[in-house]
Amino acid sequence: MTRTVVIGGGFAGLATAGLLARDGHEVTLLEQQDTLGGRSGRWSAEGFTFDTGPSWYLMPEVIDRWFRLMGSSADEQLDLRRLSPGYRTFFEEHLYEPPTDVVSGEAEELFERLDPGSSHALREYLDSGAEVYELAKEHFLYTDFAHPADLLRPEVLKNLPRLAGLLSTSMKRYVASRFRDPRERQILGYPAVFLGASPDTAPAMYHLMSHLDLTDGVQYPVGGFAALVDAMTGLVREAGVQVVTGATVTGLRVDPAPASLRSRLSAARARRRSAGSVTGITYRAAGAGVVGPGGKGTAEVTVPADVVIGATDLHHLQTQLLPDPFRAPESRWNHRDPGPSGVLVCLGVRGRLPQLVHHNLLFTADWDDNFGRIADGSPLAQETSIYVSKTSATDPGTAPAGDENLFILVPSPAVPEWGRGGVSTPEVREPGSPRVEQVADAAIAQLARWARIPDLAERIVVRRTYGPGDFAADVNAWRGSMLGPGHTLRQSAVFRPGVSDPGIEGLFYAGSSVRPGIGVPMCLISSEVVRDAVRGRGPN
Template identity: 50%
Template sequence: MVSDRQQGETNRVPRAAVVGGGVAGLATSILLAREGYAVTVWEKNSAVGGRAGTLRADGFRWDRGPSWYLMPDAFEHFYRLLGTSAERELDLVPLNDPAYRVYSGDHEPVDVVSGEDAAAELFESIEPGADARLRKYLSEAAETYRLAVAKFLYTTFSTPRFALDPEILRRIPRLATLLLGSMHGAVARRFRDPRLRQILTYPAVFLSNQPRKTPAMYGLMSHTDLAQGVLYPQGGFGTFVDSLVRLAEDAGVEIRTGTEVLGIDTVPTDRPRVSAGWRGSSAGRRFSASARASGVRVRGADGQERDEAADVVVSAADLHHTETSLLPPGLRSRPESTWKRRNPGIGCVLAYLGVEGELPQLAHHTLVFSKDWDPDFRAIFGAGPGSTGPGRGSHSESVYVCRPSATDPSVAPAGKENLFVLIPVPARSDGPTSGDPSVEGIVDQVIDLIGRRTGIPDLAERIVSRHTAGPGDFETEYHAWRGNALGLAHTLGQSAFLRGSNASRTVEGLYYAGSTTVPGVGLPMCLISAENVIKRLRGDASPGPMPEQDTTEKTRAD
């Protein structure tokens, strides 16, 4: 839906420019098109998908980043907004044999199977008495998850009235405990065995943080993997990106790759900005904006620069890049100096490996942990206040390995295995890139570590295809602030309404989507951020997901 101003004197179709063709940018473009905008997505790289892109070489096909399909309800809800479903768009298979495997120190590997009963049985087998404690923990995690979806994720926080919600007021003591306590503390009080603690707190890394600094509220992540279960889209996560492209094109979105946005164009305005929908809704906070977005300045593959007009601009690019590079100093909601107090989260060195022969020692998802992983987190985040920080070659020795060829034969040639290895490293603006000795040295060390810890002593010798990426590549390809891999860390000060706003405070008609804004990191959050842009445009300050379309008849017809 578009505003009265945008329908304007000529009754023309209003235009929207979306900066960035990652998952958030594509998802936002689809929803904008369905609201009546003529939408163009501007992507500087040669292909869309962003961090969820695909790498092909030597007969292998790697997902370049996201590899866990969690929060299936968020994916399903997004598809249903568009009148379709995950079942129609993707070939999803459950991973439960196991959901994932954990190697911790010198212990035997632990196979984690989803489902409360199976998980409780596993925990009890490792630590007598843990059965009941896990069931209680998962029950609390499920309730926290429900509350987060209903009140904190699908909202713009554009009015302080959200804090007066009766359900939130009733739960203030509980919410205070969840927000002020840490994930590590909440788990350590219940479980003694370090393996169980690691299983329940490692999701902090997927939130770009460390367990001791992640609010206990994010224990809800255990609901997503242990209760909801882990899925995988056959063909890889590239098929998810393909579905977004298909839906965008069907909606009339124009996708322009190889064209970089150099700046966001504005025109002066002294009108008070109101977060209002096209029917004149006045929901939202009123404040003075010194400018209004009028389009974007782009540079095409031919090197020529030009201005492209738009009534609305949505930046799904890195927020730091948007604020400090695409806007002039006087129009930045958050000046450069304030970023010094922000936590960029983790950086990553990634390895994409093609391996000769089978690797049954590795599950589809395998977590290789140090017995004591506190030194691993210090290698990423430093020792604390006053620390000079970790060095250029620092890295975690607790790593994640994905072997999609365990489930999907299409990702590797016959007789070979596909491995994706994620190695947490410090986020830093001078981070090394693929081919840099420090990146390749880290990958060499971790390949050796995986081989030793999982019983594959000849792993390095069997690699027939190898490709890498470092923090510098994230900085170059995605304009990632300090080369971070996932987005801002989910600390207390960077969660919920404290994370920021999905609308510029100084430029009317400029909105934000993606992992560096609210609600946060991960593919489901990117989809939710797209929906929140539409809620902001409509002046919809209500919490909770937007109403879905009924897909029953369409599914039956198919």
Template identity: 50%
Template sequence: MKRAAIIGGGISGLATAALLAREGYEVDLFEARDEVGGRAGSWESQGFRFDTGPSWYLMPEVFEHFYRLLGTSAEEQLDLRLLDPGYAVVYEPTAPGAVGERIEIAADRESNVALFESLDPGAGTALESYLDSAGETYELAKERFLYSTFADLRPVFSREVVRRTGRLVRLLLEPLDRFVRSSFGDERIRRLLGYPAVFLGGSPFTVPSMYHLMSHLDLDDGVLYPQGGMYTIIESLERLAEDAGVRIHRGTPVTKIVTKPIGGGKPSVIGIRYRGRDGVEVVHAAGTVVATNDLHAAETGLLPEKLQSYPQRWWDRRQAGPGAVLVYLGVRGSLPELPHHTLFFVDDWKGNFDSIFGPNASIPDPASIYVCKPSATDPSVAPAGHENVFILVPVPPDPGIGRGGVGGAGSDLVERAADAAIAQVAAWAGIPDLAERVVVRRTLGPGDLEADLGAWMGSALGPAHTLRQSAFFRAKNVSSRLTGLYYAGGSTIPGIGLPMCLISAELVLKRVRGDVSAGPLPEPARA
């Protein structure tokens, strides 16, 4: 029987394991920590349950397709709710002591067009055209780019793609910020349409305008939320993987990818070596190994340099996405000032991104931050009479910023950034006693992401989606030095985010099948 070893129990590891098990492989998954989930983890304290990573449920059709590959559906696995408003945006106050201007993004296109028109006459009509373009680009990306391994470019560059070459070249070469500015004059709108670059690990000044497709996801399709939290996605994939026969080994870090020379040709993987809970290292034989942990950690930490497809010198020429200071708060009393998702935007828009990505990197203050209050939708994530609040502060990708802790016990830089973010939310949203009402507090910093998840440079997301780190320019999902070694996760194709990680699992299945098609696989996958 074909044997596969999966390194890492995040969403891409669980998804890859489930697909390969249905394909007829004997699959063992090795997770270094005691819980699966990776970046999409969960933490509980005093009746509060926090998602420690991703908190946006976008691209629902990608989730649905993946669940159908496994013979089920999103409806069967998750209790999804449409958020309305999808999120709010709060802009920096114009005067000391004032609250920030707030707008709300609705769950439907028509309402958002009306909102834009109210902000700037003519912007509603411009948004219609912008969203038409975003939707068309998104559909083209799904059909020709996102589900391709790029092992053969002929299916990718179909007649339809070639016919649009001129437009695609512009979208690849023109930064998102410039593309947005060509259609909208209002700075509030420009920031709203440019900020999705952060969720791609980049800046609107460097991310290609191809990614204006992101606006189709929230302004056209709306934002969903799975009751119980995003970790319920991980729990569902864990169940489905084990139901398919996957053996999950928790608390067993992989220490080496084991290889063997094959004649005078390319050497092959023959398994992995892992450290058990008793501290003893064991070799597990497998002819197929899929590294779904951070690609930098997998390549530079588990292979000798001569067998690395992506050695350190390759990474030295790449741009990391931002790091993050993450703040988890249990708050006494209600917070009607905050919906489920809120974005806080500073006036010094470019300066904010220069602080994160520029040559003189520092923690922005004030910063454009993201706040999630899932208790607005889900009473199960907080005790009665309390709110669950999560704050993300984008910071430079630098583990030297430090690690977080419980109750203010993190490094000085991390806790100061957390204090500043809490004070900013309190002032801009009009919650003056916010800090006094905090009953649970935990922080994480870039140092935690590096130490706990092996995250390259402490990045919260991985390699940024710049031009040279997108589509077929991104790291491939197969080793160029070893037969039988594959990759999945946010570091490789197609990129960052939970939906992309699900697609990356499907791309591994395509690789082992030798499938070079450009679109999604037929549903369901083999059982």
């Protein structure tokens, strides 16, 4: 049996470990935190429970596909609820009007109300998004581009001029050329944030995202994304994967490549670093009663491996965990975009909040200023575009009877120096950094004013915040990135790092740092791409 170690217990790590175990590998999965899920965290206090990561259940067929590869199905493992409305929008320049609800399948009627005559343009826009999505699934998502000839198929060649145009045009320009109403432009442009980008940096190819929510609809797994993590964990363990939590990987073991392999990897070595072959990893185990060289409560453990899957932040792996001279130089990252970070706010609120639905988006009028501050690391404006989730609208078990739970996401610059968040409950008071708490306070005040909940702050009984520093510390995120490197043109599709290390035999990568990219479905797809690469056992 091939001895395989997976570093990271997020969606990509779990998915890859499960598929490789089904392929007959002897798999050990190592996760540094005490719970699995990676960026999909969870927290609870005083009867309130929160997802602290992904919250939009999109591309359900991709998630179901992974479950079927594991001998099950999403229907068997999850209790999925379709949301209606899919989300509610609040526009800064229209606060005197009722908020706008976006209902899947009824977007044309909505656009016709917002700007009479625009429904036809939306129909064409969504039809185009559906076509590009199907083309992407067929030819671009489930591949590592290891064989360029695969892209020379008739259907790809036929669409090449169209795809080139979509890749060379920003979402902002693409949308603006078709829609006049600022509200419509924001509804169609905001999905860029889910890609770790902005409407003016994300390629227009990603207009397919609007097809996913406006046509296919938004679902929610009861129990939140924590329930998805738990379901995947159960299947992964059943497949024979040994799961170790509280295991902080401290280094990879790599032997210099033999002459036969060095000749094959000479180009890769010249581009980046010495060639080699992975032989295992070392990790620091933590736990009561453990005594090792690191002192009481810690021990260094070495695990031999024929294959290592790095399902965690690529920058951390290549610049910190690889031994010299195999590390990638920091200079390789100087011109990459880490994507935005964020300030997260979990609130337990007494009483009902009928002003909000499950998903809510608050859009400021000046997006150029909004996204410009995020891109250049400036302090956010007092009021900024934010996302608010009220899962208690669909899942009453996430809050005590009669109360609500809120999760607020404030996209922010990827500046870990902003610090970490804090906790405030009846039992614990540990404030976070001043900058993080200031952003959280401003978001709560903005939500109270925009949604007309004047007593919101007084009704909060539980509060926890997270800042860019938490992403850096908890998941080793490069520059505190919230999602992973953004999907700009230079970091999309073939321009994104591949899943096979070009210089180290037996080392592969999975997750949001590599192809196909950001998001839970993309991480599950990457597990299949990695599995296929491991089957080939050769660098691309």
